[in-house]
Amino acid sequence: MKVEAVIFDLDGTLIDSIGGIAFALNRVLTENGFPVHSIETCKQLVGNGFVDLVRRAVPEEHRSEAEIQRYVSQLRAEYDRHWDYGMRVYDGIEDLLVHLQSRGIPFAVDTNKDEGVARRIVERYLSRFKFFRVSGTTPGMPKKPDPARALEMAAGMGVTPRRCIYLGDSEVDIMTAKKAGMIQISAAWGFRSPDDLCRAGAERIIHKPMDLVSCLE
Numbered sequence: 001m002k003v004e005a006v007i008f009d010l011d012g013t014l015i016d017s018i019g020g021i022a023f024a025l026n027r028v029l030t031e032n033g034f035p036v037h038s039i040e041t042c043k044q045l046v047g048n049g050f051v052d053l054v055r056r057a058v059p060e061e062h063r064s065e066a067e068i069q070r071y072v073s074q075l076r077a078e079y080d081r082h083w084d085y086g087m088r089v090y091d092g093i094e095d096l097l098v099h100l101q102s103r104g105i106p107f108a109v110d111t112n113k114d115e116g117v118a119r120r121i122v123e124r125y126l127s128r129f130k131f132f133r134v135s136g137t138t139p140g141m142p143k144k145p146d147p148a149r150a151l152e153m154a155a156g157m158g159v160t161p162r163r164c165i166y167l168g169d170s171e172v173d174i175m176t177a178k179k180a181g182m183i184q185i186s187a188a189w190g191f192r193s194p195d196d197l198c199r200a201g202a203e204r205i206i207h208k209p210m211d212l213v214s215c216l217e
């Protein structure tokens with residue numbers, strides 16, 4: 001089936017952002033006297049936005065709503081200072097975006113990151129590409145795996161969901177793609193292993209960004 005648009009997840013799919021997230025998170029944990037997490041563990045904790053990240057990262061006896069809210073504010077402040085620590089665009093992503101642009105296939109971002117931060121990242125690292133939209137978490141709006149944002153973007157791009165690829169690196173993205181009725185593809189270069197992705201029901205896994213080209217027809 002001919003693909004008419006591509007929706008990308010951001011963290012772990014377009015951008016390797018784990019350095020800044022882990023650094024900021026571990027500063028918050030240290031400041032509050034909690035044990036820190038390795039980069040590998042942080043990768044597993046990311047995917048559902050900052051509130052869930054904090055809830056998973058702090059010791060169980062410190063997960064009251066008031067405490068979580070306080071740590072989330074601390075994390076936002078730390079991340080604001082350190083968000084681009086070690087950040088890079090994954091190898092092959094720019095080639096893929098050049099390819100999509102040359103074929104006139106529109107693309108967009110759907111992330112559980114706070115929308116302002118997501119836009120800042122795209123502006124800093126991928127400004128030469130024309131994204132239809134960079135959509136992230138905003139107060140009061142449902143997050144992924146709710147497919148509302150993905151569906152809204154597909155409608156905005158004028159494509160039917162079943163002709164839209166949804167590429168992401170986590171189980172949240174797999175669920176979002178399936179709920180949206182889009183072509184679900186998982187990125188093996190991100191924060192989850194291929195085994196994790198298979199267990200989460202991935203229908204197709206690609207190992208490098210340019211492999212997406214063979215999925216476009």
Ligand SMILES: O=C(O)COP(=O)(O)O
Pocket residue numbers: 009010011012046047048049050053110111112113114170
């Ligand atoms: O910030 C997160 O938890 C996840 O962000 P993502 O949706 O771009 O993977």
